[in-house]
Every structure is written in structure tokens, then in C-alpha cells.
Amino acid sequence: MKCGRENFPPLKVCRSCGSRHMESIALPDRGILDSYTVLMVTASEFNGSAPIIIGLVRLENGLKVIGQVKGIRLEEIKEGMQMQLQVKQTEKNTKGVSYEFMPTSSS
Numbered sequence: 001m002k003c004g005r006e007n008f009p010p011l012k013v014c015r016s017c018g019s020r021h022m023e024s025i026a027l028p029d030r031g032i033l034d035s036y037t038v039l040m041v042t043a044s045e046f047n048g049s050a051p052i053i054i055g056l057v058r059l060e061n062g063l064k065v066i067g068q069v070k071g072i073r074l075e076e077i078k079e080g081m082q083m084q085l086q087v088k089q090t091e092k093n094t095k096g097v098s099y100e101f102m103p104t105s106s107s
Contacts, residue, residue, distance in 0.1 A: 008063040028060035030104065033081045036069060057083045057101055067099030077103075 003017040006025055013020055036055040042048070053069040065085065069077065083101040090096035 006061060006063055008065060027063065027065070027085060027087070029085045031057040031059040031065070031083050031085065031101075033069070033077070033079055033083050033101070034058050034064065035079060036077060038074060053077060055083065055101055057085070059085065065099050067101050069101045069103075071102040 002019040002021065003014060005014060005016045007015060007022075008027070010024065011022060014022065034056045036053055039052040039054060040050050042050045042052055051074055053072070053074065054066060055069040056064055056066050058064050067085070069083070082104040084104050086100045086102065088098045088100055090098050
């Protein structure tokens with residue numbers, strides 16, 4: 001892109017300058033938990049795995065990503081925690097991905 005702005009999710013046209021010459025970037029793998037919510041009732045696809053924690057994480061480059069927070073008990077989670085990003089393929093032979101976060105050992 002002409003202006004250098006990073007966009008997430010990826011876009012075909014830059015919001016800032018209108019350029020169609022977009023480049024893929026690697027997301028930083030660390031960030032800070034800005035906010036979260038807890039799903040107490042989930043769809044059947046989640047096989048009764050409630051509660052599920054969904055977090056909004058501000059990555060090191062300032063981009064914000066929403067994803068499931070794993071590896072922590074509900075009573076331990078708090079805003080401001082350091083998080084590690086894990087990008088997962090959603091299904092075999094597809095381009096879909098999901099974003100998951102785990103607290104880092106320094107949280």
C-alpha cells in the first residue's frame with residue numbers, strides 16, 4: 001500500500017489512501033488484552049464448552065484482533081494481561097483461520 005498503514009482484517013482497498021496495491025504482513029505474536037467477554041451459552045458446534053472467553057487484544061503494532069482466550073480460568077483473567085497469538089487453520093484444505101490467545105508466562 002502507498003501510505004504504509006496496516007489493516008486488519010486484510011482489505012482489498014486501503015481505508016486511508018484508497019490504494020489497491022495491498023501487501024500481506026505477518027501479525028505480531030504478542031499483545032495486551034484490552035477487553036473481553038464471556039459466552040455462557042454456546043452453539044451446538046462448541047459441544048457444551050461454555051464458558052468461552054472472547055478477547056480483544058491490541059498487538060504490538062497497534063492492530064486489534066478478536067479471538068478466543070484459552071489456557072486461563074475465568075476467575076484469573078483480567079484486562080491488561082500479556083497475550084500470545086496463535087493463528088489456527090479452521091479446516092483442512094481451506095484458507096480460513098481463527099485467532100486464539102493464551103496468557104504469557106509474564107502475565
